[in-house]
Structures are given as structure tokens and as C-alpha cells.
Amino acid sequence: MEKITRYATPADARPFPPFSMAVAHGNTLYVSGLAPLDTAGNIAAGDFAAQFAQVIxxxxxxxxxxGTDMTRILKVNVLLTRAGDVAEMNRLYRAAFPAEALPARTTSVVVALPVPEFLLEIECVAAVG
Known part of the structure; x- marks a missing residue:
């Protein structure tokens, strides 16, 4: 039976809703949807670019x-709350992800995220080990 490892929020971070930040099973890491919050629980101030930078x-x-990095991401799901941010997200995404290791991706525009001020959330699946 393969080991399952759960990764909680950082020790100095504000408490989050009840979920693991990521769960590894075998050589696969499943990362929960990450919001534009710093470890103190503050929403990244400013515009879409500031929130995107915090999520990354x-x-x-x-x-x-x-124990992995951006080059080992296999699949990304990007959730946006505004269709008008798609072009900016693509520009920022291109700079954030290594060109030689672009993962598969789905981008969705959703009606809302759990906190109204969130403009995006990103989740992914990555290889570990």
C-alpha cells in the first residue's frame, strides 16, 4: 500500500478551513485550490496581478x-471570477511557468469563490520523488 502524506498550512499561518494544502499519494501530489492570501491571512492588496503573484x-x-517544484507540475486548474482577466492571467502565467515545462491546464470563469475579494484560485497536480 502506497504511503499518503498530508501537508497542512504553514505553522505560522492563520487557520484555514478544514482541508490539507496538498496530499501526496505515491509519486503524485494533489494541491488544493490556493487563494491570494499571505500567511497572516491578508488578501493580496491591489489588482489581479498582485493576487496572481501571491497565489504563485x-x-x-x-x-x-x-519536495517538488514548478517544473514538475502536470496539470493546473485556474479559476477566475472575471472573464476580463483571462488575457492578463495568460500573460502572467507564461512568466510564472517554465516554457519548457508547461503543464496541461484548464481555465474556468466561475460565478464566485469562497471570499468575494478573491479574483482567482489555482489548484494543480504535480509529480514528486
């Missing part, structure tokens, strides 16, 4: 905690 910073932290 959070993603890098979760991946590093699990």
Missing part, C-alpha cells in the same frame, strides 16, 4: 514543502 508564491511554498 503560495504554490511554490506548497510544492517546496512536498
Amino acid at each position: 508564491a503560495n504554490l511554490k511554498l506548497v510544492l517546496a514543502d512536498a
